Amino acid sequence: DWTMGAYREEAIRKIREQVGDKQVICGLSGGVDSSVAAVLIHEAIGDQLTCVFVDHGLLRLNEAQEVVTMFRDHYNIPLIHADESDLFLGELEGVSDPEQKRKTIGRLFIDVFQKYAGEIEGAEFLAQGTLYPDVIESVSFSGGPSVTIKSHHNVGGLPEKMGLKLVEPLRELFKDEVRALGHELGLPASFIGRHPFPGPGLAIRCPGEITREKLDILRKADAVYIDQIRRHGLYDEIWQAFVAILPVRTVGVMGDGRTYDYACALRAVTSVDGMTADYYPFSHDFLGETATRIINEVKGINRVTYDVTSKPPGTIEWE
Ligand code: XMP
Numbered sequence: 001d002w003t004m005g006a007y008r009e010e011a012i013r014k015i016r017e018q019v020g021d022k023q024v025i026c027g028l029s030g031g032v033d034s035s036v037a038a039v040l041i042h043e044a045i046g047d048q049l050t051c052v053f054v055d056h057g058l059l060r061l062n063e064a065q066e067v068v069t070m071f072r073d074h075y076n077i078p079l080i081h082a083d084e085s086d087l088f089l090g091e092l093e094g095v096s097d098p099e100q101k102r103k104t105i106g107r108l109f110i111d112v113f114q115k116y117a118g119e120i121e122g123a124e125f126l127a128q129g130t131l132y133p134d135v136i137e138s139v140s141f142s143g144g145p146s147v148t149i150k151s152h153h154n155v156g157g158l159p160e161k162m163g164l165k166l167v168e169p170l171r172e173l174f175k176d177e178v179r180a181l182g183h184e185l186g187l188p189a190s191f192i193g194r195h196p197f198p199g200p201g202l203a204i205r206c207p208g209e210i211t212r213e214k215l216d217i218l219r220k221a222d223a224v225y226i227d228q229i230r231r232h233g234l235y236d237e238i239w240q241a242f243v244a245i246l247p248v249r250t251v252g253v254m255g256d257g258r259t260y261d262y263a264c265a266l267r268a269v270t271s272v273d274g275m276t277a278d279y280y281p282f283s284h285d286f287l288g289e290t291a292t293r294i295i296n297e298v299k300g301i302n303r304v305t306y307d308v309t310s311k312p313p314g315t316i317e318w319e
Contacts, residue, residue, distance in 0.1 A: 004177070004180045004181050004183075005184060007173075007177075007181065008040070008043075008181065008184055008185065011044075011169045012040070012043060012044040014169070015040070015041055015044035015045060015167060015169055016044050016045060018125075018167060019044075019045055019048065019125055019167065022123075022124040023048050023049075023050065023120060023121070023122045023123040023124060023125070024041060024048055024049045024050070024123065024124075024125040024126070024167055025050055025051075025117045025120055025123045025125070025126050025164070026038045026041060026050070026051045026052070026126070026128075027051075027052055027053075027054070027113055027126075027127075027128070028051040028052065028053040028067065028071065028079070029053075029152060029197075029199070030053070030059070030063060030064075030066075030067040030197070031129070031152075031194075031196070031197060032175075032178060032179065032182060032191070032192060032194060033129030033130075033131060033170060033178055034128070034129040035129075035182070035191070036129060036170065036178050036181055036182040036185065036187065037127055037128065037129035037168075037169055037170055038051050038071065038077060038127070038129075039075060039182070039185045039186075039187060040169055040170075040181070040185060041127050041167065041169065042075060042077045043185065047078055049078065049127070050078045050079070050080065050120050050123075051071060051077055051078065051079045051080070052079075052080045052082060052113060052116045052117055053067055053068070053071075053079060053081050053082060054082045054084065054109055054113055054116075055081060055082060055083045055084060055085060056084065056085060056088040056108070056109065056201060057084070057085025057086070057088050057089050057215070058085075058105070058200065058201030058202040058203045058210075058215070059201055059202070060197070060201075060202070060219060060222055060223070061222065062223075064081065064083070068081050070191070080116050080119075080120075082112055082113075082115075082116045084108070084112050087108060088105065088108055089210065089212060089215075091104055091108060092105070092203065092210050093209075093210075095209070095210070096207075096208045096209045098204060098207075098319035101200060101203045101204065101210070101319070102203075102204070105199070105200045105203060106199075106200075109199075110158055110161075113158070114158075114161075114162060117162065123164065124164065124165060125164055125165050125167045126158070126162065126165070126166055126167070127166075127167040127168070127169075128166060128167070128168050129170050129178075130166075130170060130171055131173055131174065131175060131178060132171060132172055132173055132174055133174065133175070133273075135171055152198075152199035179192045179193070193235070193236060195235075195238070195239065195241060196239075196240055196274065198317060202215055202218055202219070203319075204317050204318065204319040205218060205222075205243065205244045205245070205318060205319075206218055206244070206245050206247075207244065207245075207246065207247050207318050207319055208247030213300070214245050214262070216300075217245055217298060217299075217300040217301060218243060218264070220297070220298045221243045221245070221264050221294050221298045221301055222242055222243040224290070224293050224294050224297050224298060225241065225243050225266055225290060225294065226241065226242075228286070228289070228290045228293060229241055229268070232286060234282075234286075237270070237280075238268050238269070238270060239269050239270050239271035239272075239274070239277065239316075240267070240268070240269055240271070240274075240277075240316055241266075241267065241268035241269075241280070242267055243264050243265070243266055243267070243294075244264065244265045244267060244307075244318040245262055245264050245301075246262060246263045246264060246265060246305075248262070248263055249261055249262055249263070250262075250263045250302060250303045251302075252295075252303060254302070259302045260302075261300050261301055261302035261303075262301050262302070262303075263301070263302075263304070263305060264294070264303070264304055265304075265305045265306070265307045265318070266287075266290065266304060266305070266306050267279075267307045267316070267318070268280035269310070269311065269316055271311075274316065275311075276310075276311055276312065277310060277311040277316050279307065279308045279309060279310050282306070290304070291304035
């Protein structure tokens with residue numbers, strides 16, 4: 001696409017002009033926006049960029065490894081993988097209120113990010129994948145305004161607190177343009193087309209108390225569900241799809257025995273911007289096949305339900 005090619009050249013020129021020979025830190029979430037920003041900035045200033053990927057232990061199956069492999073091994077971008085899952089999961093122990101979960105994760109995220117960023121010598125800039133809609137603040141969700149480290153984690157003032165100047169090369173773009181730019185920069189289509197994933201991650205897909213056991217079960221069930229959706233060629237028709245593990249055990253039968261395991265809910269919605277959403281009308285065959293696969297393949301789940309709530313009155317996430 002010639003327009004994106006031109007945009008890319010111009011953006012690179014501007015980044016070089018703004019940053020000079022100084023160091024830049026970029027918080028990488030694994031999402032499309034911060035990824036495109038990171039790759040673009042790396043193309044402009046190379047190893048003057050260091051990415052910090054905060055792993056809160058609330059990511060999907062294999063997600064952390066995929067991010068590390070792509071950015072460190074494939075793109076050769078200096079990347080700090082801050083594996084702080086023990087810290088986050090420890091502090092979240094016993095926390096069941098959704099807003100308390102968000103606050104706890106947001107606060108720790110800032111602490112951790114600051115700690116790792118502080119180790120990067122001479123950093124003067126913080127890069128963020130802020131988009132035009134974030135600038136005009138058109139997107140909002142149950143936890144506050146969207147995207148960028150500060151709002152992704154519902155906390156503000158980070159760059160000011162750290163005394164860093166902002167680099168925001170995507171500020172003029174809409175989501176579909178960011179995807180086009182990502183494509184232009186060689187990011188894989190499967191990555192560019194990924195469903196949005198919330199900053200607090202699986203914490204808000206595990207209503208009630210979060211335990212490692214529940215997270216492990218949830219990750220496996222979610223992976224089977226997404227695999228089903230991909231196999232049926234439905235992934236790109238859906239805005240977001242995920243599993244929530246419910247805080248309830250139910251009785252089931254398996255072979256000669258009785259089981260007493262967790263119930264889960266499948267969620268899939270279509271949407272334009274996340275502000276309103278319709279539940280996705282899967283066929284009964286798809287739902288039945290998916291339920292069977294999850295129960296057979298995921299130890300710890302013996303009941304699968306499908307959430308048919310649209311937004312409003314429901315939200316997309318369960319918390
Ligand atoms: P809801 O559940 O409010 O979600 O209908 C709308 C969109 O926002 C995402 N979401 C979040 N994203 N931090 C985020 O970065 C959050 O705390 C958060 N809560 C919801 C949700 O995944 C959906 O895309």
